[in-house]
Amino acid sequence: MSETIPEIAFNWVDKRFRTGPPVLENITLTIEKGEFVSILGPSGCGKSTLLRMIAGLTPLSAGEIAVNGMTPVNARELMSFIFQDATLLPWRTVERNVDLGLELEWATRAVREQKVREMLALVGLSAVAGSYPRQLSGGMKMRVSIARALATRPSILLMDEPFAALDEMTRDRMNEELLRLQREHRWTVVFVTHSVAEAVFLSSRVVVLAPHPGRIQEVVTVVLEPERTNETRASESFEGEVSRVSKILRGAHNA
Amino acid sequence: MKGHFLTALNALAVFAVLVGVWQAFAWISGTPAYVLPTPLEVAKAIAERHATLVDSLLISTTSAAGGLALSIVAGVGVAMIFAQWPWLRRMLYPYTILLQTVPIIAITPLIILWMGSGTWPVTVVTFIICLAPIIANTTQGLISVDENLIDLFLMHKASRAQILFKLRLPHAMPYMFAGIRISAGIAVIGAITGEWFAGSSRVGQGGLGYSIMYASSQLQTAYLFALVIAATVLGFSFFFMVMSVEWYVLHNWHESKRNARAE
Structure with a gap:
């Protein structure tokens, strides 16, 4: 795709549904190209809504969002959305699932075959290409979901608590892999989570939301080496950052 | 095994x-044969009249299979229209229920009146009673798709047709088969009911329903038993056939078919 890596800009965005109190208020936020930003907050603070608005899946009530200077719907080509559950099609094999986005976007057969093979190798699932989703573990399903999202060569990944359903060890490993791939491909990632440790480990910045109505409490820049491995988790500076962000999150809770 | x-x-x-x-x-008990024939007498009736029995069976099979096939095509078609245009569904769905509640016995004479006797009106009667379960089940399957999956398709700029054919329709398959299974059972009943009224003694038009009427009026009770057995076999084969196709289509991925595979 294009050489210019896009950014995401929220400009005084509000969201309220027809009934009930406002969900999000006065969201102004800029995400730079190649950044890994986490959205952190208690449940019900509008994290997912915020992410869905970037994708153009939920309309705004006020303000505007620009993705690489375009409206979210027009910028969908640049983005892939990864849901909390793997959302695989159970009637398709692993490789046909990875193929889905390319197929819907009318890619040529040659491109599709090559891309699918490449993506399966990337997430380490070449051996189960012909299996059906029900034969896979939760972690493997999520890998398929990620492979599918990457196959259409997005420059922005929108991830809605993608690893929340996985056990801790699998989750840690997936975090490391994701980070490695992100560094390599320079994707812009917006990552919704309710885990402070996950947010700190992955992100260059953490957006902490306060609830009722959802608003930005603070945008925290994570002070850690950009190179992060399993050792990072055991380091003192990591623990320091986790407790710093936790404190802000608690403050947001009581705000 | x-x-x-x-x-x-x-x-x-x-x-x-x-x-x-x-x-x-x-x-x-010494019950007379015209009230209760012995199994041996039934077997004898089958052996002696197997040619006409098979003829009747084939006629009923054709009508039942034709009506069922038509109802699958029409039912899935209507369900697809209902899935694409919800306002149309809200407007017309009550009539699907109505279709199911009309007693077939009551409208069969009307259909005969309009279409005359023969195999076509029988096919139409079968079609009518098979239609509602297929529409209802398939529609349910088409509209009960996970919202996240629809969002996923939208992110890839999928058209409505792509969402229908690559998402809703495959998702609706197990529902559709549940409907077809119900309809396969009643298709045979529909054909026999239709033939009851529309059957004719003309060669190649009688069917099991007509023959049952005739055998009963002539007190050919042993042959009547033979016809009942034939009708039962027909109903069972329909059901079994649908089950087989369903297993073939779904066993790779659908939960309800997993145990069958594990054996």
């Missing part, structure tokens, strides 16, 4: 006992 064999053996044993009891009862 061993389990299947034992099950079959048990079923066969039950059958043998029932036939034995029936034969013994007919002998001991």
